[in-house]
Amino acid sequence: MVHGQGGVKFQNWAKTYGSSPELYFQPTSVEEIREILDMARQRDKRVKVVGGGHSPSDIACTDDFMIQMGKMNRVLKVDKEKQQVTVEGGIFLSDLNVELSKHGLALANLGAVSEVAAAGVIGTGTHNTGIKHGILPTQVVALTLLTASGEILECSESVNADIFQAARLHLGCLGVVLTVTFQCVPQFHLHEVAFPSTLTEVLDHLDDHLQRSQYFRFLWFPHSENVSVIYQDPTNKPPSSSASWWWDYAVGYYLLEFLLWISTFVPSLVCWINRFFFWLLFSSRVENIAISYKIFNYECRFKQHVQDWAIPIEKTKEALLELKAALENNPKMVAHYPVEVRFARGDEIWLSPCFQRDSCYMNIIMYRPYGKNVPRLNYWLTYEGIMKKHGGRPHWAKAHSCTRKDFEKMYPAFPKFCSVREKLDPTGMFLNTYLEKVFY
Ligand SMILES: Cc1cc2nc3c(=O)[nH]c(=O)nc-3n(C[C@H](O)[C@H](O)[C@H](O)COP(=O)(O)OP(=O)(O)OC[C@H]3O[C@@H](n4cnc5c(N)ncnc54)[C@H](O)[C@@H]3O)c2cc1C
Known part of the structure; x- marks a missing residue:
């Protein structure tokens, strides 16, 4: 018989959301999962399945039954x-x-x-x-x-x-x-090139950048014009990397956490910290070649709050300039670096933020130096306002303030998804607080 553990505390990677499941299961077979679902049905409990627990929101939280799938990993x-x-x-x-x-x-x-x-x-x-x-x-x-x-x-x-x-x-x-x-x-190798630029240059030549590199993205340093452009492209060249750059990077991030902690007492320092780190780590050209997944993955060193909405790609320039202007007009509103700007092809998946449109994802971030929360409400609301105005759709993993009414407007296929969900799970066994806001 499958065993559920009591007293387990679940926390997401950033330690920004957590819950205390009544019973925590790590099944090893489909039969065991069936048993858990039977037990949940009999006791009128909800069930939440969790993977890596990385979502920066309460999407994976529950106080009822939690199924962690780590042992079903073949x-x-x-x-x-x-x-x-x-x-x-x-x-x-x-x-x-x-x-x-x-x-x-x-x-x-x-x-x-x-x-x-x-x-x-x-x-x-x-x-x-x-x-x-x-x-x-x-x-x-x-x-x-x-x-x-x-x-x-x-x-x-x-x-x-x-x-x-x-x-x-x-x-x-x-x-x-x-x-x-x-x-x-x-299998393929990627050649990564990161080089400095300005927001004006990147936004004025966005199409060129998108054409020039298969996996193009850029980092904007708020409260400045500074941008780091990152190109990643398949290559036949052998792996190589700049070791000293990685060393600078590691040391730089210890310093960053300390300086950001200081800035929690003097917020106006943030714009100088952003500039300093651009100069320290991103102002020269850096190249790196490795197997694809080692280039796609990068270390997210310390805990953070994030928002990441997808807007139609043609709105990229307008939306970013509005965010820049909002920061300039509200000196008390501070924004940590980077704003990470990425792109994705449109698709036909019903609840995809890229449903039927090529999209630009604009990820904003507020670090939590040494676990300390930094005020972010004004920045968050301003950003959400701009994203909504431009037809944005929030990343599902990342905390947002949207509810069913918003999703009905954002997603043409939302009713179709709801009817599949209601058919497969008529009693709402797989719902939690996050999902209730989405569906009710
Ligand atoms: C440091 C960091 C970097 C990140 N980088 C990116 C990025 O570059 N791009 C991006 O888009 N996102 C990024 N994310 C977000 C991340 O990709 C998503 O949160 C993703 O869902 C995490 O996967 P997970 O296995 O941890 O999912 P969890 O957080 O464990 O679960 C996510 C959802 O999937 C459900 N679920 C999981 N397994 C199952 C299952 N077997 N059956 C049914 N439901 C299941 C859960 O119930 C929950 O609803 C990042 C997050 C962190 C913390």
């Missing part, structure tokens, strides 16, 4: 001919990357970290950058879902097609994702 099948891999939902991408590379394969795109689960990243619509590349759920060609009733559903473009369109970005509310099949590409 690679089930590698189809070399189709270049597809089928994995259990709990596998971390860090393990999958290594496993794929043994077969000469790779995922075409990844987010900044890989200590996240396959079912978790697709559940919230994790993205990286590259206008020819969709968000991570676009790499999914099939998946298996265990529903609230205990039924197993195979889903793909041709089988249970409607459920597939919903489940590719499932929010954790359709059932337990048991397996995911990803379309892969042949």
